[in-house]
Amino acid sequence: MKKRLRYIFFIAAFTAGGIIICQLYWVYFNYKTARSNFNQTATLSLRQSIDSCLLGQDTLPASLADKKPTLTFMMTQKANVMRAAARDSAVRPRQPTYTMQLNTVEINEDQLPGVRTLVARLFSQRSNKALSLEKLNHFFEKELLRNGITEAFILTIERSGRSLLPGGIEATVTLNKEPVIVKAELKNRNAFFLKMNFLPALVSTLLIVLSAGSLYYMGRIIKRQMQLDGMKTDFINNVVHELRTPLTILKSSNEALSSFGAAGDEASLKRYLGINTLVIEDLDNNIERILDFSRSEQGRRLPVTETIDLVPVLHQAQLRFSQVNNASITIMADEAPFPIVTDPVMLGIILTNLLDNAIKYSPQQPVIGIAARRGDKKWQLEVSDQGMGIPRESLPYIFDKFYRVPTGDLHDIKGYGIGLTYIKQLVTDLNGNIEVASKPGKGTTFTLTFYQ
Structure with a gap:
């Protein structure tokens, strides 16, 4: 290829x-x-x-100005000398006379x-x-x-x-x-x-720019298509992996219940049913996540806004995720209470995905900061971590659908490549925008700005 x-x-x-x-x-x-x-x-x-x-x-000769212009040329000239008779030798000889032949030529107007x-x-x-x-x-x-x-x-x-x-x-x-x-x-x-030569040079310059631009755009399209093809393959592999793991667990649990007599032991039955319930809930959550992303992308899900206090929402998220990998989560808010107008469900999904990513991409104990700031007719939510960071060449693509930061042959971090795309879509639906700043090995900061 x-x-x-x-x-x-x-x-x-x-x-x-x-x-x-x-x-x-x-x-x-x-x-x-x-x-x-x-x-x-x-x-x-x-x-x-x-x-x-x-x-x-x-x-010029006046003949050239006549109605019928002419020009006269002298063709030949001959001198004639008359001598006196001998008896008149004492008489002085006469002056010579000349004979000329003239030719008049009519001049054509052309x-x-x-x-x-x-x-x-x-x-x-x-x-x-x-x-x-x-x-x-x-x-x-x-x-x-x-x-x-x-x-x-x-x-x-x-x-x-x-x-x-x-x-x-x-x-x-x-x-x-x-x-x-x-x-x-x-x-x-x-x-x-x-x-x-300005106009021909301008036209030629435009044609040259269009030719070079078309080549550049074609290269971008081809490169993008290759990336999309690779992301599609990664997405399919991730989905298959995410489905195969719970199916394997369900298959093993079902085999234990049916073939090894676990159904007769109340404690074993309760334990296996609990495992199956967690696996099924996890599958349901993943499927619902993909469906929510599809509905949001198609514009079929509209925000239902109401006035809420942001501080309790942040503390609830802190309590929930601080138990994952012993994460250290710090909250800073300009004011308390911090009233905002938003869709609490969408905001919860945004915050959950950002914190989940911050924990997943922190190889050591996660250290996460959440900051809320008030501005002129806007408010900001900032989520930062001290994890592995994102390479500069990958930053322009992290919000693209199915895109995942290349990690070589290592696939330790699960995901479908739709989380950040989903977040950006939800932020846009809530009349906001999202920005990211990151340095490999130093961490990543997501800044969300919502306009009231």
Whole structure:
């Protein structure tokens, strides 16, 4: 069973680890993709803003602004020199004339922006004008807004011969003899990328937490089921043991009465009948205890409250249990009488179970203390002993049904594992709560708080 459980845990841990790794990779991939898309969009906006800025620096041919835009090119040029006749050699020769062949091309509307940009670049290169950073910044902001980017950038111009950096927001401008690089940088780079990836990171974090939480919860459930299975087995073994012992006594007594003539001896008959009566009463009490616990758990038993004095109840319990293993029981009360409103039957069951446990789990002579205290709209009952105590790892489970503190292979202490569960249920029914503090070898203290 443990080997199979370990195998299941390994598979579950491997699956959860895979999910967590996939989520982390998804966040990283989403971040890289978003950053790459953002840089591409910003770079395109920068190039478009450079073109727009160049278009505004020079006056373009008026033909490009017509309804039907055209552009005229000079195809060829030829010089013609006219010489005078010989008789007119004294006459000075004329200036040469030129013949040019021009070609006018109509510009398609789809091609017009590219042509305008090309002409603007040529004019800027011819005039050797420097790029205005202020105007460029104005066009760049407009292009960013048009592409849905509202972040603030800082533009700089670098006059160097280096190549463009991969992943950077840069563009080369070749207007002069030495090309320049226009570089755009975010003012709040880290804050922007954090904001841009906050939602995917949040979703991924939630999924990771849910995956880890589900694995942890599943482990708790499996561990709890194993504990319940072990407690169920212990409960069945304890019930069988508790039933087999009195049945053996009854069987022996009945055999003595029927086969060995004990029925004819009045003294022997009375002794065996007395033994049988005690055994039957003990069986009846155990059965009634289990039935009471079942009825209380199902909520079919409601408290019947009345006003009683707590001090006589404590003294009666002291008198009854002080005769068991020579127990030393001390009572302390803030006041006498100590009037309370409670169900006396339920309170008696609670006190009986606590004292019984204190005696059973005290290997030497039991030393028990009972204290009653009055508070603001509440009262407390404290039962402490100097017994073997409860290990820290077992404290969270002692009120669970059928749970018994592990004692290895020793089973010297009888019980079904329902006593403390029954006590907690009764305390809850009486509008109270129960707390426990214990140290192994030092003893245990149960504190019951009831609210009036």
